Amino acid sequence: MADYTPTFTITNTMLDCVASISEKIGKMSALKNLEAKPHLRKNNRIRSIYSSLRIEANSLSIGQVRDVISGQLVLGEQKEIQEVKNAYGAYAQISVINPYDIEELKRIHAIMTKYLVDESGCFRHGEEGVFNGEQCIFMALPARLVPQLIDELFAWMNRVQGEVHPLVLASVFHYEFVFIHPFSDGNGRMARLWHTCLLSKWKSVFQYIPIESQIEKFQDEYYNAIAKCHINRDSNVFIEFMLKQIDKILEEILLRADEQDEHVTEYVKKLLNVMEYEVPYTSTVLMEKLGLKSKETFRKNYMNPAMELQLVQMTIPEKPKSRNQRYIRRNRG
Numbered sequence: 001m002a003d004y005t006p007t008f009t010i011t012n013t014m015l016d017c018v019a020s021i022s023e024k025i026g027k028m029s030a031l032k033n034l035e036a037k038p039h040l041r042k043n044n045r046i047r048s049i050y051s052s053l054r055i056e057a058n059s060l061s062i063g064q065v066r067d068v069i070s071g072q073l074v075l076g077e078q079k080e081i082q083e084v085k086n087a088y089g090a091y092a093q094i095s096v097i098n099p100y101d102i103e104e105l106k107r108i109h110a111i112m113t114k115y116l117v118d119e120s121g122c123f124r125h126g127e128e129g130v131f132n133g134e135q136c137i138f139m140a141l142p143a144r145l146v147p148q149l150i151d152e153l154f155a156w157m158n159r160v161q162g163e164v165h166p167l168v169l170a171s172v173f174h175y176e177f178v179f180i181h182p183f184s185d186g187n188g189r190m191a192r193l194w195h196t197c198l199l200s201k202w203k204s205v206f207q208y209i210p211i212e213s214q215i216e217k218f219q220d221e222y223y224n225a226i227a228k229c230h231i232n233r234d235s236n237v238f239i240e241f242m243l244k245q246i247d248k249i250l251e252e253i254l255l256r257a258d259e260q261d262e263h264v265t266e267y268v269k270k271l272l273n274v275m276e277y278e279v280p281y282t283s284t285v286l287m288e289k290l291g292l293k294s295k296e297t298f299r300k301n302y303m304n305p306a307m308e309l310q311l312v313q314m315t316i317p318e319k320p321k322s323r324n325q326r327y328i329r330r331n332r333g
Contacts, residue, residue: 003159004152006172007234017243018167024250025203041208043277043331049087051216052192057133058083062331063278079116086112090193094207099197100161102154109183109190117185123147124184132223138230140181149180166202170195171242175235178226195242209253214245264309267301272311272329280315280326303327 050065058080060068067074068084090112098104110121119125123146130137141149153176157169164172174195181187192212199206215222218241225241264272274289275281283298292298306312315326 004156006153006156006176008168008172008236008239009234010168011236011240013240014168014243017240017247018165020247021167021243021250024247024254025205027254028205028250029203039273039276044208044210045088045091046277047210047331048196048212049084049091051210051212052189053080053083053087054216055192055212055219055222056083056188060084066278082115086114086116087189089114090189094193094197094200095204097197099194099201100154100158102150105150105154105190105194108193109186112189112193113183113186117183119184123150123182126184128181128184128187130178130181130187130223130226132220135223137223137227140179146180146182150182153177153180166199167243167246168239170198171239172235173198174242175226175229175238179230199246209246209249211246211249214249218245264311265301265305268306268309268311271302271306275312275327275329277329277331280328282326286327 046062046066046069049069050060050062053060053065060074060076060080064074064076065084068081069088074081090108093108093111097108106121106123113120124143126143127139128143129139153173157173160169174191177191177194178187183190192215196206196209196211199209199211221241225238228237229235270290271286274286283295283303286303287293287295287298290298290302292302303312307314311330312327313330314320315328316322316324319325
């Protein structure tokens with residue numbers, strides 16, 4: 001029996017996207033933006049988790065997701081809170097995951113679905129479909145075929161490592177995995193996480209690139225691409241879609257980095273470096289973090305310029321001098 005090979009064709013669009021993404025990754029490596037800023041890495045990780053769960057209809061806000069991850073009490077549906085805890089635990093494993101190992105896939109699925117499903121960490125035994133909300137995109141293949149199909153997919157990945165570009169390989173895997181739908185729940189979350197894992201083995205910076213947030217923005221197009229591939233019986237449309245989205249999110253990150261380099265003073269950079277995104281701070285706390293004693297210096301050199309650039313905003317803008325005033329670093333992504 002011949003080795004299984006997923007059906008796809010390398011197109012000029014794919015080649016152009018791969019070249020563009022590779023160039024942007026090179027620029028990002030030179031900037032060392034993510035490596036030097038732990039709060040930025042944490043924020044992007046939270047964006048990834050929030051967006052991936054949002055696609056699956058989790059209703060928690062990004063602020064609530066941040067609070068769950070920080071160990072704070074959040075009022076909400078227990079299932080949704082558990083989904084956040086599980087996703088954070090799974091994403092924390094990215095640097096040590098071997099994405100070419102089926103047992104690793106099951107191990108991470110067990111983390112992703114802990115306390116949520118009976119078949120946590122093992123392949124499904126029932127029949128499942130791929131849904132966008134209430135709309136069924138297609139019904140997955142019978143459960144009895146799952147072990148063989150996953151074996152073949154992972155065998156292909158291991159066989160073509162170094163031959164198929166990681167950007168293409170990760171996209172092919174993502175589509176094929178969704179098509180097989182190996183688990184009773186968590187397939188979308190696992191597909192997106194595994195996509196990131198595969199890319200991070202190529203370039204480690206992908207651990208902190210929130211590709212999921214881009215998919216969430218274009219969720220209908222994401223599912224339409226999957227549906228078209230199902231009809232066409234190849235993954236070309238999905239590969240091109242994913243490459244374009246990765247290129248867009250990298251472009252966004254680079255643009256923001258360029259804006260900061262061009263317009264932001266050293267004072268404002270220092271202020272931003274002590275602020276996490278979407279977390280409210282008092283002026284007193286920020287001055288302590290910056291080692292400042294003069295309120296006038298803080299306002300003139302740090303806070304006012306940051307607000308003029310719309311990098312920081314007040315929680316009560318209509319009452320600038322309110323005792324309850326807080327300042328939040330804006331997430332412009």
